[in-house]
Amino acid sequence: MAEIQTEEKAVKKGSKKKRAKKHPTAIDMTPMVDLMCLLITFFMLTTAFSKPKVMVITMPEKDNKEQKEQPKISAERTLNILLSGNDEVFYYKGQAAPGKPMPQLVKSDFSKDGIRKMLLDRNRDLFKKIAEYRDKRLTGQIVVADSTFDETVKEMKKEDKKGPIVLIKADTSARYKDIVNIIDEMAICNIASYAIVDIAQVEEMMIGAFRAGTPLREFPKIKVNK
Amino acid sequence: MTPMVDLFALLLTFFMLTTSFRPQEAAIIDSPSSISEKQAPDFNLMTIFIDKEGKVFFNIDNGMDTSTHYRAEILKKMAERYKITFTEKEYDLFGRLSGFGMPLKDLKAWINTKDSKDRDKLQVGMPMDSTDNQLGYWILYSRIVNPQAEVALKGDANAHYTIVKKVMDLLQGNKVNKFNLITNMQKEEVGIKDLPLEQK
Numbered sequence: 001m002a003e004i005q006t007e008e009k010a011v012k013k014g015s016k017k018k019r020a021k022k023h024p025t026a027i028d029m030t031p032m033v034d035l036m037c038l039l040i041t042f043f044m045l046t047t048a049f050s051k052p053k054v055m056v057i058t059m060p061e062k063d064n065k066e067q068k069e070q071p072k073i074s075a076e077r078t079l080n081i082l083l084s085g086n087d088e089v090f091y092y093k094g095q096a097a098p099g100k101p102m103p104q105l106v107k108s109d110f111s112k113d114g115i116r117k118m119l120l121d122r123n124r125d126l127f128k129k130i131a132e133y134r135d136k137r138l139t140g141q142i143v144v145a146d147s148t149f150d151e152t153v154k155e156m157k158k159e160d161k162k163g164p165i166v167l168i169k170a171d172t173s174a175r176y177k178d179i180v181n182i183i184d185e186m187a188i189c190n191i192a193s194y195a196i197v198d199i200a201q202v203e204e205m206m207i208g209a210f211r212a213g214t215p216l217r218e219f220p221k222i223k224v225n226k
Numbered sequence: 227m228t229p230m231v232d233l234f235a236l237l238l239t240f241f242m243l244t245t246s247f248r249p250q251e252a253a254i255i256d257s258p259s260s261i262s263e264k265q266a267p268d269f270n271l272m273t274i275f276i277d278k279e280g281k282v283f284f285n286i287d288n289g290m291d292t293s294t295h296y297r298a299e300i301l302k303k304m305a306e307r308y309k310i311t312f313t314e315k316e317y318d319l320f321g322r323l324s325g326f327g328m329p330l331k332d333l334k335a336w337i338n339t340k341d342s343k344d345r346d347k348l349q350v351g352m353p354m355d356s357t358d359n360q361l362g363y364w365i366l367y368s369r370i371v372n373p374q375a376e377v378a379l380k381g382d383a384n385a386h387y388t389i390v391k392k393v394m395d396l397l398q399g400n401k402v403n404k405f406n407l408i409t410n411m412q413k414e415e416v417g418i419k420d421l422p423l424e425q426k
Contacts, residue, residue, distance in 0.1 A: 029231060036234040043241035054378060054406035055262040062398050083387075121422050131418045170387045176276070177258040177383035179390070180407060184260040188416050 057183060060195060079122065079164040081115070081182060082203055085173035089115050089182070090210065096202050098219040105210045110181050119189040123163040129156055130190045157192035166194035171204055251275065252283035252325035252349050258383040259412035266406060272368050272375045273408075274361075274397075275325060278382040280389045281351030282361060283327030286368050286375060296372045297321040303367040304330060304360075312337075327352045330360055354392065361393070365400050380408040 075094045080103075082090040087110055092103040108114045120127055130153055136142050137149060144152070168182055179196070186194045201222050209216045255277055269290035275283040289296050298317040305312055308330045312320070316337050327349050328336060339345040354361035368375055377397055381390055394405065 029227060033227075033231055033234060036231070036238055040234060040238050040241060043238070043245050047241060047245045051268075052257075052266045052380075052408045053260070053262050053411045054264050054266045055260045055409050056264060056404065056406055058404045059394065059398060061403055116416075117422050120416075120420065124421060127421065128418060135417070170391075172386075172388055174387040175383065176381040176385040176387055176390050179387055180258040180260055180381075180383075180409060183407075184262075184409075187261060188414060 055180070055183060055187070057196070077163070077165045078167065080167045080169060080203070082199065082207060083168065083170040083174040083178040083182060084207055085171075085175060085178075087178065089178075090207055091115065091118065092206070096200070096206065096219065100219070102216050102218055105206050105215060107210065110185075115182075116185055116189060119164070119166075119185060119191060123189050123191055126156065126160045126163045126192060127190050153190075157190070160192045163192050166191055168194060168196045169199040169203060170196075171199050171207065252285070252327050252346075253277040253281065255380055255382045256384075257380055257408050257410055260407075260409040261412065261414050262409060263411060266378055266408060267376055270372060270375045271378055271406075272365070272372075273325065273378045273380055274393055275327070276379070276381040276385045276389055276393065278384045279351075280386055281327060281349075282354055282389070282393065283325045283349065284352055284361060284364050285325035286372070288321060289372060294372075295321050296368075299371045300364070300367045301333075303371070304363060307363060307367075310334070329353050329358075354396065359396075362396050362399070365397060365402075369400055369402070376404070376406060377402050378406040378408050 078094055080092050080096075082092075082105075084090065089108045089110065090105050091108060092105045094100075094103045096103055108118065133142075133149075133152065133156070137144060166186065168179070170179055183194075183196075185191075202220065205220055205222075206216055252275055255275055269287055271287055273285045275285070277283070286297060286300065288294060295317075298321045301312065301317060301320050304310075310330060310333075312334065316334065319337050320333075323337065326333065326336060328351070332348055332350075336345055336348045339348065352361045352364070353359070379390070379393065397405070
Protein backbone atom coordinates (compact mmCIF):
# COMPACT_ATOMS: atom_id res chain seq x y z
CA MET A 1 0.00 0.00 0.00
CA ALA A 2 2.69 2.36 0.93
CA GLU A 3 4.38 1.74 -2.29
CA ILE A 4 1.32 2.66 -4.25
CA GLN A 5 0.90 5.81 -2.25
CA THR A 6 4.41 6.82 -3.00
CA GLU A 7 3.76 6.17 -6.63
CA GLU A 8 0.66 8.33 -6.56
CA LYS A 9 2.61 11.02 -4.85
CA ALA A 10 5.26 10.74 -7.43
CA VAL A 11 2.67 11.14 -10.16
CA LYS A 12 1.14 14.13 -8.43
CA LYS A 13 4.49 15.73 -8.03
CA GLY A 14 5.31 15.24 -11.66
CA SER A 15 1.85 16.21 -12.90
CA LYS A 16 2.27 19.86 -12.07
CA LYS A 17 4.92 20.14 -14.68
CA LYS A 18 3.37 17.75 -17.18
CA ARG A 19 -0.11 19.30 -17.12
CA ALA A 20 0.91 22.13 -19.36
CA LYS A 21 2.10 19.73 -22.03
CA LYS A 22 -0.78 17.28 -21.82
CA HIS A 23 -3.54 19.82 -22.01
CA PRO A 24 -3.61 20.69 -25.73
CA THR A 25 -4.20 17.09 -26.80
CA ALA A 26 -7.25 16.76 -24.61
CA ILE A 27 -9.50 19.42 -26.23
CA ASP A 28 -13.02 18.15 -26.48
CA MET A 29 -13.95 18.57 -30.12
CA THR A 30 -17.41 17.05 -29.96
CA PRO A 31 -19.36 20.35 -29.75
CA MET A 32 -17.41 21.74 -32.69
CA VAL A 33 -18.09 18.64 -34.75
CA ASP A 34 -21.76 18.84 -33.81
CA LEU A 35 -21.91 22.41 -34.96
CA MET A 36 -20.15 21.62 -38.22
CA CYS A 37 -22.50 18.75 -38.85
CA LEU A 38 -25.40 21.06 -38.33
CA LEU A 39 -24.00 23.71 -40.65
CA ILE A 40 -23.24 21.18 -43.37
CA THR A 41 -26.78 19.88 -43.19
CA PHE A 42 -28.10 23.41 -43.37
CA PHE A 43 -26.06 24.32 -46.43
CA MET A 44 -26.82 21.05 -48.15
CA LEU A 45 -30.53 21.55 -47.74
CA THR A 46 -30.62 25.19 -48.76
CA THR A 47 -28.37 24.79 -51.77
CA ALA A 48 -30.27 25.09 -55.01
CA PHE A 49 -28.70 22.02 -56.48
CA SER A 50 -30.83 21.52 -59.52
CA LYS A 51 -31.45 24.61 -61.53
CA PRO A 52 -34.88 24.71 -63.09
CA LYS A 53 -35.22 23.01 -66.46
CA VAL A 54 -36.88 24.78 -69.29
CA MET A 55 -38.68 23.77 -72.43
CA VAL A 56 -38.25 26.23 -75.25
CA ILE A 57 -41.11 27.00 -77.60
CA THR A 58 -41.06 29.51 -80.36
CA MET A 59 -44.35 30.95 -81.44
CA PRO A 60 -45.02 32.22 -84.94
CA GLU A 61 -44.65 35.94 -85.16
CA LYS A 62 -47.84 37.89 -84.99
CA ASP A 63 -48.26 40.40 -87.72
CA ASN A 64 -51.52 42.22 -87.62
CA LYS A 65 -50.66 44.98 -90.05
CA GLU A 66 -50.44 42.96 -93.19
CA GLN A 67 -52.09 39.65 -93.61
CA LYS A 68 -49.24 37.53 -94.77
CA GLU A 69 -50.12 34.72 -97.05
CA GLN A 70 -50.72 31.67 -94.96
CA PRO A 71 -48.24 28.95 -95.74
CA LYS A 72 -50.06 26.23 -97.63
CA ILE A 73 -50.03 22.91 -95.89
CA SER A 74 -51.40 19.81 -97.42
CA ALA A 75 -54.57 18.58 -95.78
CA GLU A 76 -53.29 15.02 -95.86
CA ARG A 77 -50.40 15.75 -93.57
CA THR A 78 -52.34 18.00 -91.25
CA LEU A 79 -53.17 16.59 -87.88
CA ASN A 80 -55.30 18.64 -85.54
CA ILE A 81 -55.04 18.02 -81.84
CA LEU A 82 -57.74 19.55 -79.70
CA LEU A 83 -57.15 19.91 -75.99
CA SER A 84 -59.96 20.12 -73.56
CA GLY A 85 -60.09 19.95 -69.78
CA ASN A 86 -59.95 16.73 -67.73
CA ASP A 87 -56.92 15.48 -69.68
CA GLU A 88 -59.06 14.86 -72.73
CA VAL A 89 -57.42 14.97 -76.11
CA PHE A 90 -59.20 14.81 -79.43
CA TYR A 91 -57.63 14.61 -82.82
CA TYR A 92 -58.69 14.54 -86.41
CA LYS A 93 -56.96 14.37 -89.75
CA GLY A 94 -57.21 16.94 -92.46
CA GLN A 95 -59.36 19.96 -92.42
CA ALA A 96 -62.83 20.86 -91.31
CA ALA A 97 -64.06 23.11 -94.05
CA PRO A 98 -67.43 23.74 -95.65
CA GLY A 99 -68.18 21.70 -98.74
CA LYS A 100 -65.84 18.90 -97.73
CA PRO A 101 -66.63 15.66 -95.93
CA MET A 102 -66.42 16.19 -92.23
CA PRO A 103 -63.31 14.65 -90.67
CA GLN A 104 -63.89 12.18 -87.90
CA LEU A 105 -62.99 13.20 -84.38
CA VAL A 106 -61.17 10.61 -82.28
CA LYS A 107 -60.84 10.75 -78.54
CA SER A 108 -57.52 9.94 -76.96
CA ASP A 109 -55.55 10.63 -73.79
CA PHE A 110 -52.03 11.31 -72.53
CA SER A 111 -51.27 7.73 -71.56
CA LYS A 112 -48.61 5.67 -73.28
CA ASP A 113 -51.04 4.00 -75.64
CA GLY A 114 -52.97 7.16 -76.27
CA ILE A 115 -51.84 10.05 -78.34
CA ARG A 116 -48.20 8.96 -78.34
CA LYS A 117 -48.91 5.72 -80.16
CA MET A 118 -50.81 7.57 -82.82
CA LEU A 119 -48.11 10.21 -83.21
CA LEU A 120 -45.34 7.61 -83.41
CA ASP A 121 -47.31 5.72 -86.02
CA ARG A 122 -47.68 8.85 -88.12
CA ASN A 123 -44.13 9.98 -87.66
CA ARG A 124 -42.61 6.53 -88.16
CA ASP A 125 -39.96 7.34 -90.76
CA LEU A 126 -38.50 10.38 -89.10
CA PHE A 127 -38.67 8.88 -85.64
CA LYS A 128 -36.86 5.76 -86.78
CA LYS A 129 -34.18 7.79 -88.47
CA ILE A 130 -33.50 9.93 -85.42
CA ALA A 131 -33.72 7.04 -82.99
CA GLU A 132 -31.26 4.98 -85.02
CA TYR A 133 -28.88 7.91 -85.17
CA ARG A 134 -29.16 8.39 -81.40
CA ASP A 135 -28.64 4.68 -80.72
CA LYS A 136 -25.55 4.64 -82.90
CA ARG A 137 -24.17 7.52 -80.92
CA LEU A 138 -25.00 5.91 -77.59
CA THR A 139 -23.36 2.63 -78.52
CA GLY A 140 -20.29 4.46 -79.75
CA GLN A 141 -20.54 3.54 -83.44
CA ILE A 142 -20.28 7.17 -84.34
CA VAL A 143 -18.66 9.88 -82.29
CA VAL A 144 -20.07 13.35 -82.65
CA ALA A 145 -20.23 16.40 -80.44
CA ASP A 146 -23.48 17.47 -78.83
CA SER A 147 -23.84 20.46 -81.11
CA THR A 148 -23.27 18.39 -84.26
CA PHE A 149 -25.81 15.87 -83.02
CA ASP A 150 -28.43 18.55 -82.46
CA GLU A 151 -27.64 20.09 -85.81
CA THR A 152 -28.04 16.77 -87.62
CA VAL A 153 -31.35 16.07 -85.91
CA LYS A 154 -32.53 19.52 -86.87
CA GLU A 155 -31.51 18.86 -90.45
CA MET A 156 -33.36 15.52 -90.46
CA LYS A 157 -36.49 17.26 -89.23
CA LYS A 158 -36.19 19.89 -91.91
CA GLU A 159 -35.83 17.37 -94.68
CA ASP A 160 -38.76 15.28 -93.55
CA LYS A 161 -41.63 15.37 -96.00
CA LYS A 162 -43.84 12.60 -94.73
CA GLY A 163 -44.46 13.27 -91.06
CA PRO A 164 -47.54 15.04 -89.78
CA ILE A 165 -47.91 18.76 -89.40
CA VAL A 166 -49.52 19.09 -86.03
CA LEU A 167 -51.80 21.95 -85.13
CA ILE A 168 -52.37 22.19 -81.41
CA LYS A 169 -55.54 23.88 -80.35
CA ALA A 170 -56.71 24.36 -76.81
CA ASP A 171 -60.23 25.30 -75.83
CA THR A 172 -61.21 27.43 -72.85
CA SER A 173 -61.34 24.58 -70.36
CA ALA A 174 -57.82 23.37 -71.10
CA ARG A 175 -55.19 23.62 -68.40
CA TYR A 176 -51.59 24.72 -68.67
CA LYS A 177 -50.33 21.19 -68.10
CA ASP A 178 -52.24 19.96 -71.15
CA ILE A 179 -50.28 22.31 -73.36
CA VAL A 180 -46.99 21.37 -71.71
CA ASN A 181 -47.84 17.69 -72.01
CA ILE A 182 -48.65 17.88 -75.67
CA ILE A 183 -45.52 19.90 -76.52
CA ASP A 184 -43.61 17.31 -74.55
CA GLU A 185 -45.17 14.56 -76.67
CA MET A 186 -44.01 16.44 -79.75
CA ALA A 187 -40.47 16.37 -78.38
CA ILE A 188 -40.71 12.69 -77.45
CA CYS A 189 -42.07 11.68 -80.84
CA ASN A 190 -39.65 13.93 -82.75
CA ILE A 191 -42.42 15.68 -84.60
CA ALA A 192 -40.79 18.01 -87.10
CA SER A 193 -43.43 20.70 -87.39
CA TYR A 194 -46.06 21.75 -84.92
CA ALA A 195 -47.71 24.96 -83.95
CA ILE A 196 -50.02 26.23 -81.27
CA VAL A 197 -52.95 27.96 -82.87
CA ASP A 198 -56.34 29.29 -81.81
CA ILE A 199 -59.27 26.94 -81.81
CA ALA A 200 -61.94 27.47 -84.45
CA GLN A 201 -65.60 27.65 -83.61
CA VAL A 202 -66.36 24.61 -85.69
CA GLU A 203 -63.87 22.59 -83.68
CA GLU A 204 -65.52 23.55 -80.42
CA MET A 205 -68.79 22.40 -81.94
CA MET A 206 -67.16 19.15 -83.00
CA ILE A 207 -66.09 18.46 -79.42
CA GLY A 208 -69.53 19.36 -78.15
CA ALA A 209 -71.23 17.08 -80.65
CA PHE A 210 -68.80 14.28 -79.90
CA ARG A 211 -69.53 14.52 -76.19
CA ALA A 212 -73.26 14.48 -76.86
CA GLY A 213 -72.79 11.26 -78.83
CA THR A 214 -73.82 12.70 -82.16
CA PRO A 215 -70.67 13.39 -84.16
CA LEU A 216 -71.11 15.99 -86.86
CA ARG A 217 -71.68 14.51 -90.29
CA GLU A 218 -71.42 17.70 -92.23
CA PHE A 219 -70.17 21.22 -91.78
CA PRO A 220 -72.50 23.06 -89.39
CA LYS A 221 -73.90 26.49 -90.01
CA ILE A 222 -72.00 29.02 -87.97
CA LYS A 223 -73.47 32.31 -86.97
CA VAL A 224 -70.88 34.96 -87.45
CA ASN A 225 -70.99 37.55 -84.72
CA LYS A 226 -69.18 40.60 -85.88
CA MET B 227 -11.50 11.95 -34.97
CA THR B 228 -9.18 14.53 -36.50
CA PRO B 229 -9.56 13.24 -40.09
CA MET B 230 -13.31 13.34 -39.68
CA VAL B 231 -13.17 16.93 -38.47
CA ASP B 232 -10.91 17.78 -41.38
CA LEU B 233 -13.37 16.28 -43.79
CA PHE B 234 -16.25 18.12 -42.20
CA ALA B 235 -14.39 21.40 -42.40
CA LEU B 236 -13.69 20.76 -46.06
CA LEU B 237 -17.29 19.92 -46.83
CA LEU B 238 -18.52 22.91 -44.92
CA THR B 239 -16.22 25.24 -46.84
CA PHE B 240 -17.33 23.66 -50.11
CA PHE B 241 -21.01 24.10 -49.38
CA MET B 242 -20.56 27.63 -48.07
CA LEU B 243 -18.73 28.69 -51.20
CA THR B 244 -20.90 26.95 -53.76
CA THR B 245 -24.24 27.70 -52.22
CA SER B 246 -26.62 30.01 -53.96
CA PHE B 247 -29.76 30.43 -52.05
CA ARG B 248 -33.04 29.48 -53.53
CA PRO B 249 -34.80 32.66 -54.50
CA GLN B 250 -37.98 33.33 -52.65
CA GLU B 251 -40.99 32.85 -54.83
CA ALA B 252 -44.12 34.87 -54.85
CA ALA B 253 -46.42 31.89 -54.70
CA ILE B 254 -46.32 28.14 -54.47
CA ILE B 255 -46.26 26.91 -58.02
CA ASP B 256 -46.31 23.28 -58.94
CA SER B 257 -44.93 23.23 -62.45
CA PRO B 258 -45.72 20.42 -64.89
CA SER B 259 -43.05 17.97 -65.97
CA SER B 260 -41.36 17.44 -69.30
CA ILE B 261 -38.38 15.57 -70.72
CA SER B 262 -36.42 18.73 -71.47
CA GLU B 263 -32.90 18.85 -70.06
CA LYS B 264 -32.11 22.40 -70.98
CA GLN B 265 -31.24 24.60 -68.03
CA ALA B 266 -32.69 27.98 -67.41
CA PRO B 267 -30.25 30.86 -67.82
CA ASP B 268 -28.85 32.36 -64.62
CA PHE B 269 -28.98 35.97 -65.67
CA ASN B 270 -31.01 38.20 -67.90
CA LEU B 271 -34.16 36.30 -67.19
CA MET B 272 -37.62 37.75 -66.94
CA THR B 273 -39.91 35.31 -65.20
CA ILE B 274 -43.67 35.41 -65.18
CA PHE B 275 -45.36 33.21 -62.62
CA ILE B 276 -48.92 32.03 -62.95
CA ASP B 277 -50.34 30.29 -59.91
CA LYS B 278 -53.24 27.88 -59.90
CA GLU B 279 -55.76 30.57 -59.10
CA GLY B 280 -54.65 32.52 -62.13
CA LYS B 281 -52.76 35.21 -60.25
CA VAL B 282 -49.80 36.56 -62.15
CA PHE B 283 -46.46 37.58 -60.67
CA PHE B 284 -43.46 39.15 -62.26
CA ASN B 285 -39.75 38.94 -61.62
CA ILE B 286 -36.62 40.16 -63.35
CA ASP B 287 -33.02 39.95 -62.24
CA ASN B 288 -30.45 42.67 -61.98
CA GLY B 289 -28.22 41.38 -64.73
CA MET B 290 -25.00 39.46 -64.39
CA ASP B 291 -22.84 41.97 -62.55
CA THR B 292 -23.44 44.33 -59.70
CA SER B 293 -22.95 47.46 -61.77
CA THR B 294 -26.28 47.07 -63.55
CA HIS B 295 -29.34 47.97 -61.57
CA TYR B 296 -32.00 46.88 -64.01
CA ARG B 297 -34.72 46.48 -61.42
CA ALA B 298 -34.36 50.00 -60.09
CA GLU B 299 -34.28 51.41 -63.61
CA ILE B 300 -37.43 49.55 -64.59
CA LEU B 301 -39.18 50.74 -61.46
CA LYS B 302 -38.13 54.33 -62.21
CA LYS B 303 -39.80 54.08 -65.61
CA MET B 304 -42.91 52.54 -64.09
CA ALA B 305 -43.05 55.24 -61.42
CA GLU B 306 -42.79 57.91 -64.08
CA ARG B 307 -45.57 56.34 -66.07
CA TYR B 308 -47.95 55.98 -63.11
CA LYS B 309 -46.87 59.22 -61.42
CA ILE B 310 -45.82 57.59 -58.18
CA THR B 311 -42.64 58.65 -56.44
CA PHE B 312 -40.26 56.32 -54.67
CA THR B 313 -37.32 57.32 -52.53
CA GLU B 314 -33.75 56.31 -53.37
CA LYS B 315 -33.82 53.87 -50.48
CA GLU B 316 -36.94 52.24 -51.86
CA TYR B 317 -35.33 51.82 -55.27
CA ASP B 318 -32.36 50.21 -53.59
CA LEU B 319 -34.55 47.89 -51.52
CA PHE B 320 -36.62 46.95 -54.54
CA GLY B 321 -33.46 45.97 -56.37
CA ARG B 322 -32.74 43.38 -53.74
CA LEU B 323 -36.20 41.84 -53.57
CA SER B 324 -37.53 39.15 -55.89
CA GLY B 325 -40.85 38.30 -57.54
CA PHE B 326 -43.87 40.49 -56.97
CA GLY B 327 -47.44 40.74 -58.13
CA MET B 328 -49.58 43.67 -57.06
CA PRO B 329 -50.84 46.96 -58.46
CA LEU B 330 -48.10 49.57 -58.53
CA LYS B 331 -49.83 51.67 -55.87
CA ASP B 332 -49.32 48.87 -53.36
CA LEU B 333 -45.73 48.28 -54.31
CA LYS B 334 -44.45 50.95 -51.91
CA ALA B 335 -46.08 49.16 -48.99
CA TRP B 336 -44.63 45.86 -50.17
CA ILE B 337 -41.12 47.28 -50.38
CA ASN B 338 -41.33 48.81 -46.93
CA THR B 339 -42.82 45.80 -45.17
CA LYS B 340 -40.16 44.06 -43.16
CA ASP B 341 -41.94 40.87 -42.20
CA SER B 342 -42.07 38.39 -45.06
CA LYS B 343 -45.45 37.03 -44.01
CA ASP B 344 -47.02 40.48 -44.07
CA ARG B 345 -45.33 41.08 -47.38
CA ASP B 346 -46.83 37.94 -48.89
CA LYS B 347 -50.29 39.18 -47.97
CA LEU B 348 -49.81 42.06 -50.38
CA GLN B 349 -49.19 39.71 -53.28
CA VAL B 350 -52.60 39.83 -54.88
CA GLY B 351 -51.56 39.34 -58.49
CA MET B 352 -50.56 41.75 -61.22
CA PRO B 353 -53.38 43.58 -62.98
CA MET B 354 -53.31 42.72 -66.66
CA ASP B 355 -56.74 43.46 -68.11
CA SER B 356 -57.25 45.93 -70.89
CA THR B 357 -58.27 48.80 -68.59
CA ASP B 358 -55.12 48.66 -66.49
CA ASN B 359 -52.47 46.59 -68.14
CA GLN B 360 -49.61 46.94 -65.68
CA LEU B 361 -48.03 43.62 -66.57
CA GLY B 362 -47.79 44.85 -70.16
CA TYR B 363 -45.87 47.93 -69.02
CA TRP B 364 -43.57 45.92 -66.79
CA ILE B 365 -42.73 43.73 -69.76
CA LEU B 366 -42.32 46.70 -72.06
CA TYR B 367 -39.96 48.61 -69.74
CA SER B 368 -38.01 45.46 -68.92
CA ARG B 369 -37.50 44.95 -72.63
CA ILE B 370 -36.33 48.54 -73.01
CA VAL B 371 -33.96 48.48 -70.02
CA ASN B 372 -32.59 45.02 -70.67
CA PRO B 373 -33.13 43.94 -74.28
CA GLN B 374 -31.18 40.73 -73.75
CA ALA B 375 -33.57 39.39 -71.17
CA GLU B 376 -35.14 36.08 -72.06
CA VAL B 377 -38.62 35.25 -70.96
CA ALA B 378 -39.47 32.31 -68.76
CA LEU B 379 -42.97 31.26 -67.92
CA LYS B 380 -43.57 29.34 -64.76
CA GLY B 381 -47.13 28.22 -64.66
CA ASP B 382 -48.89 25.93 -62.27
CA ALA B 383 -49.95 22.65 -63.83
CA ASN B 384 -53.56 23.45 -63.09
CA ALA B 385 -53.57 27.06 -64.23
CA HIS B 386 -56.16 27.76 -66.88
CA TYR B 387 -54.78 27.94 -70.38
CA THR B 388 -56.80 31.07 -71.11
CA ILE B 389 -54.67 33.04 -68.64
CA VAL B 390 -51.44 31.57 -69.98
CA LYS B 391 -52.59 32.50 -73.45
CA LYS B 392 -53.34 36.04 -72.33
CA VAL B 393 -49.82 36.37 -70.94
CA MET B 394 -48.32 34.88 -74.09
CA ASP B 395 -50.31 37.27 -76.27
CA LEU B 396 -49.05 40.16 -74.17
CA LEU B 397 -45.49 38.99 -74.62
CA GLN B 398 -45.95 38.52 -78.33
CA GLY B 399 -47.30 42.05 -78.45
CA ASN B 400 -43.93 43.07 -77.06
CA LYS B 401 -42.12 41.11 -79.76
CA VAL B 402 -41.21 38.18 -77.59
CA ASN B 403 -41.74 35.01 -79.58
CA LYS B 404 -39.50 32.64 -77.72
CA PHE B 405 -40.63 31.33 -74.38
CA ASN B 406 -38.88 29.17 -71.85
CA LEU B 407 -41.49 27.12 -70.07
CA ILE B 408 -40.13 26.10 -66.69
CA THR B 409 -40.81 22.45 -66.01
CA ASN B 410 -39.66 19.70 -63.72
CA MET B 411 -37.62 17.13 -65.52
CA GLN B 412 -39.03 13.67 -65.82
CA LYS B 413 -37.08 11.19 -67.86
CA GLU B 414 -38.94 9.22 -70.44
CA GLU B 415 -37.21 6.74 -72.71
CA VAL B 416 -38.85 6.07 -76.02
CA GLY B 417 -36.88 4.08 -78.58
CA ILE B 418 -37.45 2.18 -81.77
CA LYS B 419 -38.94 -0.71 -79.84
CA ASP B 420 -41.82 1.54 -78.81
CA LEU B 421 -42.93 2.07 -82.37
CA PRO B 422 -46.35 0.53 -82.90
CA LEU B 423 -46.55 -2.28 -85.43
CA GLU B 424 -46.99 -1.19 -88.97
CA GLN B 425 -50.55 -1.50 -90.18
CA LYS B 426 -51.15 -2.42 -93.75
